[in-house]
Amino acid sequence: MSKKINIPKSIKVGGVNYKIEIMHLDKNDDGNEILGYCQYLDNVIQINEDASPERQEQTLYHELVHAIFFETSNNEFQDNEKLVDSVGLMLHQIVKNNELK
Numbered sequence: 772m773s774k775k776i777n778i779p780k781s782i783k784v785g786g787v788n789y790k791i792e793i794m795h796l797d798k799n800d801d802g803n804e805i806l807g808y809c810q811y812l813d814n815v816i817q818i819n820e821d822a823s824p825e826r827q828e829q830t831l832y833h834e835l836v837h838a839i840f841f842e843t844s845n846n847e848f849q850d851n852e853k854l855v856d857s858v859g860l861m862l863h864q865i866v867k868n869n870e871l872k
Contacts, residue, residue, distance in 0.1 A: 778793065787838075789814045791816045792817045806819050806826060807819060811837075816838065829859070833860075836855045836858045
């Protein structure tokens with residue numbers, strides 16, 4: 772039996788409330804699927820509804836790392852996809868493997 776994935780409707784990052792939207796996201800200009808997107812000025816994290824539940828959860832952590840770097844004024848890190856992906860993947864696994872809530 773698979774564990775139900777719970778993605779909240781909103782989450783606070785550094786005191787800023789980010790709304791989380793599960794929605795259809797178009798492909799990028801290169802024709803690649805977009806799994807998620809963090810809109811800093813609107814405080815919105817969008818996650819692609821077409822992704823599997825596990826991928827949606829993983830994408831949430833990735834987008835949260837973008838938001839963390841933005842809210843902490845670490846502009847040199849917020850657009851570094853390799854760093855964001857590494858930190859997001861590790862945070863996701865730490866929470867999941869240790870059953871943190």
